[in-house]
Amino acid sequence: PLAAAGPLARVDFQPVPPNRRDAVVLPNGFDHNVIIRWGDPVLPGAPFWSPYNLTLEAVKKTFGYNNDYVGVVPLDDTTALMTVNHEYDDPTLMYPAGRYSQEQIARFGIYSHGLSVVTIKRGKVPGSWFREKDLAKAPKNRRINADTTFRVTGPAAGHALLQTTADPSGSRIKGTLNNCAGGTTPWGTVLSGEENFNQYFNTEGTMPTGPTFGTAKDSYSRYGIAKSSSDPRQWYRVDERFDLATEPNEPHRFGWIVEVDPMHPGEAPKKHSMLGRFKHEGACVVIASNGRAVAYSGDDERGDYMYKFVSAEKYDDSGTRAARRHNKTLLSKGTLFVAKLTGNDTGAIEAPYDGTGEWIPLASDTESFVPGMTVAEVLVFTRQAADLVGPTKMDRPEDVEVNPVNEKVYVALTNNSNRGSSYPADEANPVTVSGTRTSPGAPLVNQSGNRNGYVLEMTPSDGNHARRAFTWDLMLVCGDPESPETYFAGYDKSKVSRISCPDNLTFDSVGNLWISTDGALTPMGQNDGLFRVPVAGPERGHVKAFLTVPKGAECCGPLVYDNDRSLFFAPQHPGEISGATFEEPASTWPHTNDFPRPSVCVAYRQR
Numbered sequence: 001p002l003a004a005a006g007p008l009a010r011v012d013f014q015p016v017p018p019n020r021r022d023a024v025v026l027p028n029g030f031d032h033n034v035i036i037r038w039g040d041p042v043l044p045g046a047p048f049w050s051p052y053n054l055t056l057e058a059v060k061k062t063f064g065y066n067n068d069y070v071g072v073v074p075l076d077d078t079t080a081l082m083t084v085n086h087e088y089d090d091p092t093l094m095y096p097a098g099r100y101s102q103e104q105i106a107r108f109g110i111y112s113h114g115l116s117v118v119t120i121k122r123g124k125v126p127g128s129w130f131r132e133k134d135l136a137k138a139p140k141n142r143r144i145n146a147d148t149t150f151r152v153t154g155p156a157a158g159h160a161l162l163q164t165t166a167d168p169s170g171s172r173i174k175g176t177l178n179n180c181a182g183g184t185t186p187w188g189t190v191l192s193g194e195e196n197f198n199q200y201f202n203t204e205g206t207m208p209t210g211p212t213f214g215t216a217k218d219s220y221s222r223y224g225i226a227k228s229s230s231d232p233r234q235w236y237r238v239d240e241r242f243d244l245a246t247e248p249n250e251p252h253r254f255g256w257i258v259e260v261d262p263m264h265p266g267e268a269p270k271k272h273s274m275l276g277r278f279k280h281e282g283a284c285v286v287i288a289s290n291g292r293a294v295a296y297s298g299d300d301e302r303g304d305y306m307y308k309f310v311s312a313e314k315y316d317d318s319g320t321r322a323a324r325r326h327n328k329t330l331l332s333k334g335t336l337f338v339a340k341l342t343g344n345d346t347g348a349i350e351a352p353y354d355g356t357g358e359w360i361p362l363a364s365d366t367e368s369f370v371p372g373m374t375v376a377e378v379l380v381f382t383r384q385a386a387d388l389v390g391p392t393k394m395d396r397p398e399d400v401e402v403n404p405v406n407e408k409v410y411v412a413l414t415n416n417s418n419r420g421s422s423y424p425a426d427e428a429n430p431v432t433v434s435g436t437r438t439s440p441g442a443p444l445v446n447q448s449g450n451r452n453g454y455v456l457e458m459t460p461s462d463g464n465h466a467r468r469a470f471t472w473d474l475m476l477v478c479g480d481p482e483s484p485e486t487y488f489a490g491y492d493k494s495k496v497s498r499i500s501c502p503d504n505l506t507f508d509s510v511g512n513l514w515i516s517t518d519g520a521l522t523p524m525g526q527n528d529g530l531f532r533v534p535v536a537g538p539e540r541g542h543v544k545a546f547l548t549v550p551k552g553a554e555c556c557g558p559l560v561y562d563n564d565r566s567l568f569f570a571p572q573h574p575g576e577i578s579g580a581t582f583e584e585p586a587s588t589w590p591h592t593n594d595f596p597r598p599s600v601c602v603a604y605r606q607r
């Protein structure tokens with residue numbers, strides 16, 4: 001692939017220094033443009049949109065809030081379909097104070113979630129892309145929201161645990177919530193993880209109790225679902241399905257991996273019960289050497305686990321319509337596993353951090369491997385099932401992605417302030433003291449816990465992703481290279497960029513890893529950004545900051561596309577800084593209004 005590699009994979013750029021600017025900052029020689037912003041029209045007939053004068057009809061037909069995952073599938077040489085998640089709403093930053101009632105804000109919020117499918121077309125500068133503004137030429141555009149019915153697939157479909165008053169079938173679910181990272185499958189569909197879905201449920205009635213399966217916590221508390229007196233959304237007041245006392249099964253209908261086929265706007269998207277229910281960051285599908293589809297997924301919570309699904313049936317690569325139809329069924333039958341990592345240090349734990357691992361089976365579509373739990377219970381209460389088989393408690397597993405060049409699996413473990421206290425250190429989670437800074441120029445200060453995160457590398461046994469055995473190493477211990485706990489795969493630390501809180505991962509055509517960050521402001525006093533690092537050869541570990549995103553934003557996407565000419569990235573929640581409001585914003589990026597607008601961008605080489 002090296003010969004075909006485009007500029008983003010090859011260029012030797014000057015790293016962007018740590019900063020707190022309210023701007024997208026790129027290296028010399030690169031430009032970017034905004035493709036679509038919160039509130040831009042997605043569907044024909046979208047009414048006038050303005051946060052000063054908003055209608056529910058406008059929210060339903062325009063680009064939602066807080067864009068996260070970006071998946072692009074080509075339509076032809078000049079156009080493509082871009083699928084983007086809308087993770088969560090933030091009324092304090094979205095609307096003028098006092099402008100709308102709590103009920104209006106709740107309804108706007110419900111419909112600000114979901115996904116958008118947007119037709120994009122090439123710009124004049126190679127690598128640039130713009131949205132198709134003539135929506136008559138964008139028939140596949142779609143706005144998936146709370147009006148969209150998802151079909152449940154797999155063994156839990158129709159189970160009593162998924163049945164509600166509105167859906168006694170337990171298999172047809174309105175909407176998707178808190179969609180974070182995702183993946184584009186080899187068959188051209190887009191997966192999206194329902195992450196922190198717990199926060200949308202509440203009640204003023206009696207909090208229900210869920211099963212415990214021999215563990216200390218009942219199912220609601222294991223998932224963080226609780227009665228709350230400080231609920232900023234109060235959706236339960238406008239729709240009783242969010243009221244836990246009225247509809248105790250409704251939370252069971254979120255926390256899944258969803259699959260959308262951008263090519264078929266009329267088709268119901270799916271929620272795949274076979275991939276388990278937890279705070280799915282996202283999912284990455286790879287075809288194993290034995291033909292099975294394998295989906296990796298992290299559960300983003302302190303001390304939670306990494307999971308893998310292996311399909312029962314084989315991928316059909318013949319490229320026919322029938323093959324695609326078959327491939328779209330692969331995620332509904334197979335086996336779900338959870339990861340256990342064992343370090344190889346016998347005495348003190350020290351770098352390099354490495355060892356062996358095992359994928360422990362939880363359930364197949366026909367058999368539970370967890371004593372005392374049925375298949376459906378394992379899938380609906382996956383966290384509790386995993387608790388019973390002894391997997392490794394990780395430091396917030398975010399994106400898991402497979403490198404298409406070396407076939408290794410990479411995991412962003414974003415941070416865990418409680419590592420070393422409530423979570424004892426082990427070789428896969430070794431850091432209990434982290435060097436931090438309050439601003440780019442401030443001195444290093446130690447704080448307890450793993451504040452800056454890791455990038456984990458896993459190598460499946462025999463190069464077969466379907467196998468249960470693997471080896472692993474921490475390729476990066478993130479943070480300030482001047483702080484002694486950091487590790488950059490053994491590379492010269494005087495030459496690397498400061499990096500903190502890795503979240504989303506992707507690769508270019510030569511297999512360089514691109515890492516976006518979320519939350520670097522807290523431990524490192526700097527804006528989040530996007531970093532490129534080779535994973536092989538003498539440059540392995542040479543982390544360089546390629547861009548930084550505006551104040552208060554995390555960097556989502558990212559996607560290297562079109563032979564390394566286009567870099568899609570999605571600044572999410574610009575201006576999300578403690579104390580900031582719509583009237584007193586911490587950011588006004590992308591500087592087209594006097595308030596911030598989460599937006600999707602593309603970077604490319606200047607002509």
Ligand code: FEO
Pocket residue numbers: 087180181195281300398503
């Ligand atoms: Fe939505 Fe785990 O980040």
Ligand code: CA
Pocket residue numbers: 344345349350351352353354427
């Ligand atoms: Ca070691």
Ligand code: CA
Pocket residue numbers: 180181281398503504518
């Ligand atoms: Ca994320």
Ligand code: CA
Pocket residue numbers: 398414503518
């Ligand atoms: Ca994150």
